[in-house]
């Protein structure tokens with residue numbers, strides 16, 4: 001078996017094309033959605049992701065508001081920018097690029113954001129709403145993964161999904177989305193403390209690998225016919241992306257998300273969806 005590709009790049013392009021029409025409709029009503037980003041420090045990966053977000057904005061007609069702080073920025077400096085974006089009427093939604101440099105309190109920064117402008121769905125109020133099943137902006141990578149599966153016709157209802165990872169952007173919220181009544185998946189959450197990871201992986205219909213551990217998921221750990229989503233981003237000595245999934249998995253899985261070109265573009269597309277939805281809510 002050779003896996004079919006879960007093509008994030010093509011799916012994100014479809015989403016962006018739909019959003020372009022919705023943004024044009026908003027602009028006709030005098031509303032220009034604006035995405036703010038807060039980038040702290042000089043991590044090249046974070047810089048690249050933020051630049052990509054603004055390129056996407058330009059593509060669909062969303063205005064960009066960029067705030068950059070140096071690696072020596074203090075907690076107060078970051079919080080000041082967050083307060084400014086909370087008050088800025090041109091900013092419909094914004095994100096604080098994670099991770100923040102060591103020494104800064106990420107949770108405190110996220111908690112200071114206006115939940116109505118939280119384009120990442122990572123504010124504690126919005127994560128709480130997700131737990132309670134109330135409407136909220138959804139975290140971009142988990143929601144992007146669901147969209148990617150749905151648009152390729154991969155059955156989620158009744159599937160046994162193994163999520164590997166427990167970080168705030170993917171691992172924690174992913175099972176919350178998958179176990180909603182609209183999705184009806186059964187989830188096993190694994191992490192660095194899990195004993196005998198392969199025994200869990202082998203029972204999965206869908207594997208979501210977000211551990212940041214290069215080639216952690218090997219072909220022999222994957223049930224033939226499973227769908228495998230590679231979310232991990234590590235870098236080889238040449239700077240190229242090394243995903244969590246070994247390339248041989250292609251011969252066993254029925255569906256595989258490439259990395260790059262799979263979940264990453266979907267994360268960016270879902271961010272735009274959150275910004276446009278916030279602007280649409282604003283006009284009623």
Ligand SMILES: Nc1nc2c(c(=O)[nH]1)N[C@@H](CN(C=O)c1ccc(C(=O)N[C@@H](CCC(=O)O)C(=O)O)cc1)CN2
Pocket residue numbers: 048049052095096097098099120140141169241259260261262263264265267268
């Ligand atoms: N505030 C947030 N911080 C972070 C998030 C997040 O959702 N919100 N997720 C990740 C990084 N991320 C978005 O910010 C992100 C990661 C990857 C991509 C992407 O398009 N990747 C490309 C490859 C790019 C490359 O060559 O490096 C791909 O997969 O094709 C976009 C966004 C952590 N921080």
